[in-house]
Amino acid sequence: MDVIALSVLDLGIAAIFVCVLSLVSLFLSLGLEWKILIFSCRMTAQLLFIGVVLRYLFADSSLIMVVFMSMIMLFAAGREVLARQNIRLKGVIGYVIGTGAMFISSFSVSFLALLVIIGVDPWYTPQYAIPLLGMLLGNTMTGVSLALDRLTDQFHKERFIVEQRLLLGQTWQEASSDIRKDSMRTGMVPIINSMAAAGLVSIPGMMTGQILGGTPPIEAVKYQILIMFLIASGTGFGVISAIWMAGFHLFDKRHRLCLEYLTVAKTGKR
């Protein structure tokens, strides 16, 4: 079965739904009408752009190009993580922690998957490497940003609880353990939910794409299972390392909670 090519008209019809949604948002005064339109346009532009980039990348599959491309994806994800927090870690360190956590988890998991599990030759073949990394980064980004947002918010709200626990002679690890655990859980809930719903409620996007593209369902399912495992572990490790680094950063050597390292964003992007 060949893929039915979509025309501009087809996409235009789908876009009408979004325009209607935007109008409804205006009538209900949700204040989201411009956001819906702007981000729809942005999404379209981003995807068209990546389509063009991937065409060049697939034609000339050099390691340098793949690394360059994945770095751009990583830095964009790091920026998104920061933008989604109402209370942020001040300075470069906030960016470094989010980006670093995603780098550690997404890159190591996709590297291992490419090398050991899928075993494509060469391992950086862009047809595999870029989409795989993209799926991992996208999900890890959601997890890490939720977890960090929860962490900074909780430290801000419950600073006096942390302080009183420190007064009882607890170490910073003990005094912040509930907050850190809670943040880690918050970051991992979405991926656990989507594992629970996969196949029963939702047919995951990647699998849908493959089936529409003509892959036999059972092959698509196997890839989807692999991807789910990778995403779950990538998100989990990303969330844990982000929370660990942020906790380490927010306490000083004398086990004091340093809230001066936090700053409240002027415009919350939520």
Next chain:
Amino acid sequence: MVQLSLSISPLQNDCCRFGVEGLEFLINGPYSFVLKEEECVGLSGRSGIGKTQLLRAMTDLIPYTGQLFLDGVCSTVFNAPAWRSRVTMIPAEPLWWYNNVGDHFQAMVHAESFKEKLGAVGFSEDVLQWQVSRLSTGEKQRLALIRGLCNTPSVVLLDEPCSSLDSYHTTLVEAFISEYLHRNRASVLWVSHDPEQLQRMTDRELCMEKTVLVEKNR
């Protein structure tokens, strides 16, 4: 050991439990004073002058300059949690982080004296099964006193420990604190806005100003 002996202040002598030398924090200080063994010292001063901040600096919760000594040993020799187990503050507004009262006392619930301590401030043992949301402000304050003393600190900094208590429970708490002081040969710094209480409970009284602590004549 070298570090230990270097950090012993020449000003300290045997009866001094706690020493503060040139303590500065935020825009306060420098303050210098000592607390002797089994001594209860009052601290007063107008509200907003920084009394609570002084207690927070003494427990190493906020950055400070100057030196703090416990039994002649400088605070930097201790790691911070160890310091706070020996020099602790009982906050004026105690907070609770578990739903159940008992969960906050896990470390000490098996100690023999625990029931006795609860009784001394007017509780029976069932309080451990209570929900924190059920506690009144005064009950929270009395329980926080027990909780704060779980490590049997040698220096106790009390931040208005009776601010939400009726006269009956104030008497209980006052008796409990002096009993603790003598049994453990501890020192107490007692912040209060009640001059009569300070007169009654403390051996001497310091009045806090932005840059000095003035010994009050009584």
